Amino acid sequence: MNIRPLFVAASLMMASTLVAASDGLVAVKSPHSAKATMDRLETIVKQRGLNVFVRVDHAAGAASVGKTLRPTEVLVFGNPQGGTPFMECAQSVGIDLPLKALVWEDASSQVWLGYNDPAWLAKRHGVADCPAVGSLSKALAGLMAAATQP
Numbered sequence: 001m002n003i004r005p006l007f008v009a010a011s012l013m014m015a016s017t018l019v020a021a022s023d024g025l026v027a028v029k030s031p032h033s034a035k036a037t038m039d040r041l042e043t044i045v046k047q048r049g050l051n052v053f054v055r056v057d058h059a060a061g062a063a064s065v066g067k068t069l070r071p072t073e074v075l076v077f078g079n080p081q082g083g084t085p086f087m088e089c090a091q092s093v094g095i096d097l098p099l100k101a102l103v104w105e106d107a108s109s110q111v112w113l114g115y116n117d118p119a120w121l122a123k124r125h126g127v128a129d130c131p132a133v134g135s136l137s138k139a140l141a142g143l144m145a146a147a148t149q150p
Helices: 004-013 034-047 058-063 080-089 091-096 118-124 132-148
Strands: 018-020 025-030 051-057 072-078 099-105 111-116
Touching: 025 132, 034 051, 034 072, 034 099, 034 111, 034 132, 051 058, 058 072, 072 080, 080 091, 080 118, 080 132, 091 118, 099 132, 111 118, 111 132, 118 132
Parallel strands: none
Antiparallel strands: 018 025, 025 111, 051 072, 072 099, 099 111
16 A cells, blocks of 8 residues: 555645654644643654653753753654664664754744654755664654654
């Protein structure tokens, strides 16, 4: 079964909440607070059997040096089952793994959940035709959609 048409259809349905920048960053609007969005993502990632390696609170780091930063957190996660096939296409992909998701609140108080597009990463590493990209893209889109649903 070719999942590409389904992925394209799902992407079009999410067009009002999805922004894909030319630099490979995919950003999804969240109706939740930054903390709630990241909490939801972390819970879903764990429920799906992925490893959470670290959660970095950049706003707390800024506060520790007397600076202020709107809510900004990174979750580093993944597993060998998903990452190894990608690295088999190009070991240099390892610089971009494990996967990362960024939650931030912009100047208008809109919360966003962003991640690096696996197709962009594959192109960056010269393996645009890597077969692991499709399943990784689908998995990431599913995680982000689940974390940002109302």
